[in-house]
Amino acid sequence: MVLDPHRWLELRRFRSLLETGAISLSEVARETGLDRKTVRKYLSAPGPATPPRRSPNGRSKARVIDEFAPLVDSMLRAEILMKAAVIHGRLTAEYGFTGNYQRVKLYVQEARPRIAEELGITPKELAGMHRRFEVIPGAQAQVDWGDEGKVLAHMGIGKVYSFHMTLSYSRDPFCCFTISQDLQTFFDCHRRAFAHFGGVPMTIVYDRTKTVVRRHVAPGDAVPLHPEAVGFAGHYDFDIDVLAAYRPTGKGRVERQVLIVRDHVLSGRSFSSIEEMDAAFAAWVPQRRAQAHRTHQQIIGERAARDHMALKPLPETSYLVAERHLRPVGKDCLVAFGGNLYSVPA
Structure with missing residues (x-):
């Protein structure tokens, strides 16, 4: 068959x-x-x-x-x-x-x-209306972006984004801050998250972001995945789970985490660099892990220890992400890319 x-x-x-x-x-x-x-x-x-x-x-x-x-x-x-x-x-x-x-x-x-x-x-x-679901340790993580706006505008940085990955079993959080959402940055944040947790979950849940989904399709149709997302997932041996269309509650764990980090790490503070923002999150993580989560009523750090033990080991080498683009060659032997013209052999 x-x-x-x-x-x-x-x-x-x-x-x-x-x-x-x-x-x-x-x-x-x-x-x-x-x-x-x-x-x-x-x-x-x-x-x-x-x-x-x-x-x-x-x-x-x-x-x-x-x-x-x-x-x-x-x-x-x-x-x-x-x-x-x-x-x-x-x-x-x-x-x-x-x-x-x-x-x-x-x-x-x-x-x-x-x-x-x-x-x-x-x-x-x-x-x-939805039914709450639970997973076993190490089985799933959820990923999302947050838009933190002009928190570094006084330093000449127009916009800052926050990348979030949350382990679904324990709600153990990871966050880092960037000035881009491009392909290389997206998967570099994954590598940092894996290092933070000490391993790789079995499955990662995404919405239909362009760094994971190559193009949008009708509900019920198979979702075409970005080739680099497939390659990255294969190298680190996790499954990509793309949310169905119109499923706003599908990754509520990480979406809630975006708001929590914004309130507890960023609110009322000023920063002079991305590194300072990352350090503020790292300093807050022990406080978060010491708390009892309101849903599972257990200490996050205790469940996180079981989560981390069940994660898959990191591969010996990192995956090199490459963004590929197809461009036609004109009769003048020039290729247009990024607003510039580049010559190629006749």
């Missing part, structure tokens, strides 16, 4: 959990609707997993989910927030459904807003 790329991306997310023993091949097979041998083929092979090639004709199979659509709709009417995995399990166990989980997931993403409208639930109310 050859998987289409979209299903392979879904299956790839289970690799880290399988390696740590947190889930079995049979459990992955049940979750994805795939044969156990197929799961073993793509997740148990030594070395990094690679996506399967597309079929030559590129045609998609007829959707098995269509004949079960009324049944799925009735489940959503009974519980609007029912998970696609639960619906898939019930369809398979109770109604003889033979399709895969991904098809159910895509249909649920399409049907949930429609059913919510039938029930009189507005999009705003639906967006505000």
Whole structure:
């Protein structure tokens, strides 16, 4: 069996959990609707997993989910927030459904807003409804940017940004400050975060930033990832989890952390350099780790120790990020880039 790329991306997310023993091949097979041998083929092979090639004709199979659509709709009417995995399990166990989980997931993403409208639930109310999720130590981190404005304008620096990575299990924070959000800076901040935590999480959650996503696509379609993001993730052996469109609560842990750092590190202070801002965050981290988090009611530093122990080790060498651009060569043998013209051999 050859998987289409979209299903392979879904299956790839289970690799880290399988390696740590947190889930079995049979459990992955049940979750994805795939044969156990197929799961073993793509997740148990030594070395990094690679996506399967597309079929030559590129045609998609007829959707098995269509004949079960009324049944799925009735489940959503009974519980609007029912998970696609639960619906898939019930369809398979109770109604003889033979399709895969991904098809159910895509249909649920399409049907949930429609059913919510039938029930009189507005999009705003639906967006505000969610089930809290928890992860095992080392399983996930979330990344986000913060715009800190003109805090260094008096030093001739127009705008400052804050890069944040938060470990989802413990809420242990990392932050550093930059004057750019370009590709090299983005992944350099990752390297600094990995050094801060002492390892690499299994999965990192992003929104659809241009340094991770090559272009925007319609909801439900496979997200094309930036080649450098794929290369970086492969080198450090973590999975990229791009949030679905219109999922504002998908990375609430790190978004909350942006506000916390702004209040506790930056508020009411003046700085003369980026280095001073980084030092202020480093001085505040022990205070944060000594606090009990309001959600899990445990000391952040104690859970952070378990988080750090479960992280994957750093590779021996760093990944060199390169930003690539294609430019046409004119008849005058000149290439335009960055507002300048460069000559090339005839």
